[in-house]
Amino acid sequence: MESKVTTQLGQECLQGLMRVWFDFERQLGRVPIIQRLERGNFTREDYRSLLLHLRQQVIEGARWITRGASSFERDYADVRSEVIGHAKEEHRDYEMLEADFVAAGGALAEIRAGQRNAGSEALHAFMMYRASQPNPVDLIGAMWIIEGLGQKMASDWARRIDEATDGDGRYTCFMRYHGENDDAHLDKLYTLIDRVCRTPEQQQAILRTARVVARLYALQLEEIEHG
């Protein structure tokens, strides 16, 4: 294995992002619904509730990433291409999530009527705000957290959910599918880190956005207990 990122600033940035990620995993470990999942005391109803609350972020995620793409100016045309490619691949993922909700015994009308919880509201508002800034390189920090989650869902959550709820993989397609593609996505992210982390200010912005997104994402999951 080789170092994925080659510039000095990029490497420091990656080390910072890894630390933000590890801290995020610890935050997740303190969220009640995730604790139940890890202990195996997790029902199909818990799972539906998880999907219901994740759906809003998955839908809005496609919006902030396309908004972000349009905020990159000419000097960042190559970055814009990458971000557009990413948005294109994922902007209809929520349909798979809805199908899982139905396969797990939920009603389509119910998930479609779902509202953003307080955490999703905060996350969405923050992301749309950041994505609207000129050349929002710090979106890399947000993508780091969201992609990392995709991997975690695929490599850990999907299996735990099926085991705890006697599932056969039929209703964990969204989570599993993410893992299949996210390796390639992460490799692209590594390249992007070298590309967009060129000044200490950019490094700081990337890490700050990653921290904020991690905290708000955890809040979104905490809010599942509240409605």
Added chain:
Amino acid sequence: MSVYITSSGHYLPGEPVDNEQIEAVLGLVHGKPSRLKRRILQSNGIRQRHYAIDAEHNTLISNDEMAARAGQACLDDSFLSKSRLEMLSVATSQGDLVLPGFGSMVQAELGVAGVELHSSHGICSSSMMALKAAYTGLKAGEHDNALVIASELASRLFKASRYEAVAQEVDFNAEFLRWMLSDGAGALLLESVPRRRSFRIDWIRGFSHADAYPVCMSVGRAVGDARSWQDFATYAEAEAAGALLIRQDVRLLDNIVKLGVDGLLRLIDEGRVETGRIDHVLCHYSSHYFRGKIFDMLTQAGAAIPEEKWYTNLYTRGNTGCASMFIMLDEFRRTQSYQTGDTILCMVPESGRFNNVYMQLTVVEE
């Protein structure tokens, strides 16, 4: 004030036991050879270990006796007379007795008078906690020397009869550590002055993450039952329920790699560690499998420490839990080549409920 490791010692019971002989010592469960043994041994890479029990399951030497022998070996190699010892700090996962503290038993066995006593309780990292207690004692000027001993007698948990006493069939998580852990003790002497060539302790720092993760390695609870072994009407019922088996939740093990790297990145950020300046790494990884994973993740982060700088004696001395790091450091000190000014980074990531302790040493000359 600086604190120095001025001597070290170890004790490994009996002759080394190779992979072919393990089961002859620990015994066949219900008369059948294990189907998991080969796979687990292949992954941990251990080729030899020592056991304090024999094939008839007699305990040939107790845990406190092993600790005392390692401590004595350490004192015998030092400039300090036993009567001048000021502090004794010890660690184990499980003493011979539930009560009193292991430290009291070791003190009596070793025969040292009037010392200040400390016992650490935990798993692999408990030795580092005992070391830190002694280190801070010297740092604060409370003492001029302290003997730190870590000792483990895990094999008592692995006798075939332990598994046969359980009503259900034994699962992977309960068998995993049977092919991993073994017995032994290690000791370090700390002094406020260096003697000949010593290791100065630059710092010791632990990060515990029990609030964010479930239990990963345990004795005392059965699967799917929240009760402690002490909650059963009789200890026999606890044993039959499987509450006394030592278990590892192997699915949670990957977290140890992440948290091990996380702690190191934190120390780099704090300016305590400069990976480019590390000359030797002594890492207590429980199995060879994790060495590769830690290495890959550090490389990915651009914080790699070249492979030739990593030293371990895991493969020939076994994984002796909390004693491992001291046994490793003792053998490193005696057999490896290092220069005055060299920097040694020690890491003990513990999977119990995720406590990671790091230490940096510098080689100094009196």
